[in-house]
Amino acid sequence: MNIYDIAEKSGVSIATVSRVLNDSDKVSEKTKEKVMKVMAEEDYTPNVFARGLSGESTHTVGVLVPDISDNYMARAVALIERRLHEKDYNMLLSCSGFRAEEKEEHIRMLLEERIDAMILVGSTYAGSDTKSHNTGYIEKAAQKKPLFLINGDVDAENIFCTFSNDYAVSLDLTKKLIENGRNRILFLTDSESYSAKKKKAGYEKALEEAGIAPIPSLICHIRNNIDETVSYLEENHPDFDACFATDDAMAVGVLKYAMKHGVSVPKDLSIIGYNNSELALATTPELTSVDNKLEKICDDTVIRLFSVLSGNGFVPRRTSVACTVVQRGTTNH
């Protein structure tokens, strides 16, 4: 069942059928209805490859995440998929791991598939201001298709970024911990991502403003995993009275460690997690966590994606979304 069959059965040419398919305004209402009726009867669906070949949109967006089994990213993917599906778009999902070379390879592979645009989630990509990461391949990819970064920030043509105000939130939270008398604040992070860097910068700034010298042994890069966090603490036994972790799993690890050693939370130890995942509700006491408004971030991204694809109007390249803090049982302020 192809466009020729439809054309024949409706008594028009294939060009007219194609115009109906693409909702062109150059078709009379009468013919349009007639053709649509036949298409419905025959349960006809256009062949994407033929469409793709002749230069049309592919109705497919590539999405790249480091690890889909991470709850944060899975939620992002779910939200993105929902929005794309609403617009009859498909999602090509690729999971790259965290290494830059792998990402590059996955991006290349996605681009081969002739997608309309690409979304990179949880990026380590940051722009010229940080200078810390090679973003060359990102910019190159953006020359082919519009690129959307979720929690990344690269200032270049055809790259659109949406990110949280992690620096401000982290600064504020750390300040509050200090105001509450904490001065040995453990900072736990699992990645070199743009978000993680901003969180760390906020943490350090707060210490600086309070005149507290940062203690290297309290700034730890570990894996984002309950058990490995516990093992790390068991091995190193850092001396701390508060903890700020860049993901809930690590914060839960800290809580487990504290309970095991009879440390009273939140009386003698405050714990703050990040991403407000279901883990935060599993523990007793429940975990105070930062809600990064993932839904809003994803929505903003997809909305702008469709604006770019439809080509109408100016689309802002950088958007910031404000997080909120969800107070629960592991902090007392």
Added chain:
Amino acid sequence: MNIYDIAEKSGVSIATVSRVLNDSDKVSEKTKEKVMKVMAEEDYTPNVFARGLSGESTHTVGVLVPDISDNYMARAVALIERRLHEKDYNMLLSCSGFRAEEKEEHIRMLLEERIDAMILVGSTYAGSDTKSHNTGYIEKAAQKKPLFLINGDVDAENIFCTFSNDYAVSLDLTKKLIENGRNRILFLTDSESYSAKKKKAGYEKALEEAGIAPIPSLICHIRNNIDETVSYLEENHPDFDACFATDDAMAVGVLKYAMKHGVSVPKDLSIIGYNNSELALATTPELTSVDNKLEKICDDTVIRLFSVLSGNGFVPRRTSVACTVVQRGTTNH
């Protein structure tokens, strides 16, 4: 940069280039090398649409999950993606929700995209033996492309199933609970999935064998969510001395409820979860859970998928994978 350019630069015809691309054996080693060199130099990648149009494989597999933000399914998707990527296949991901009509629509949309095969995760699809579900549209879809069900079981041409031995595990676990003196065992489930049904059947069989009459108020269909489980229990206050939940989130909810009301776990209450997710490690005590060997299930599925696509050899239509029980602090046997 297309096949004509490559042909010209290597001084051969496009047919020869195509043969090299497809690794046909009808090309001399010398020409092959020459062409491959040019392709590498020019960074050439074939156009998927053109390939698709001329009837070739699309190198894309459609994957349908009800909800990617569910940890179990996210892990499945991650595992599947990894294996597909290894073989240079892409994954078209669609999230359908749990309603049959929606699933049908997503399946239709995926098929439009001319995928090579399709994987349905966490299915409510079960075959003629259960008779409970309309699997007609699944069977219809399977006429177009080979279908792979993860934890589903439909006995039809072109449908390949991989599932856990949920019945046996559930039977065994419930028996053990009974042997340990429990006789008011709460059964919590969130879905009408094939897996959930088998778990329930095992649970009921164990009661029957022990001569315990099933108590309707102890068999609950709720949402798979910590907080909603707690709310449910607060409202209904069932009288139980053990709990078997079809997912860890519900089991954690039970544990929270127990702790809140000062019930001693596992002394006065045994709790068993399912899927062995990270949640099981977040609580104190840690949650006893069933490891359903998702990795093996996914690997088995993808391996058979490639066997079917390559068309060589007999491929078994149904495969069962054995679960294991991970004993932790919420049970004491």
Added chain:
DNA sequence: CATCATCATGTAAGCGCTTACAAGCCGTTT
């Protein structure tokens, strides 16, 4: 040396669509 099988390579059709351009139709205008 003519004949033929074998293997490597080339030619051309066709996959189903979009779209520039051509053509036809019909009501207005001069």
Added chain:
DNA sequence: AAACGGCTTGTAAGCGCTTACATGATGATG
């Protein structure tokens, strides 16, 4: 009534690839 302009519709080329079939080269065989 002829000429024109504005719509709608049709024709045909082309997107980049695969593959059946044709062709040419090479070497073996009678």
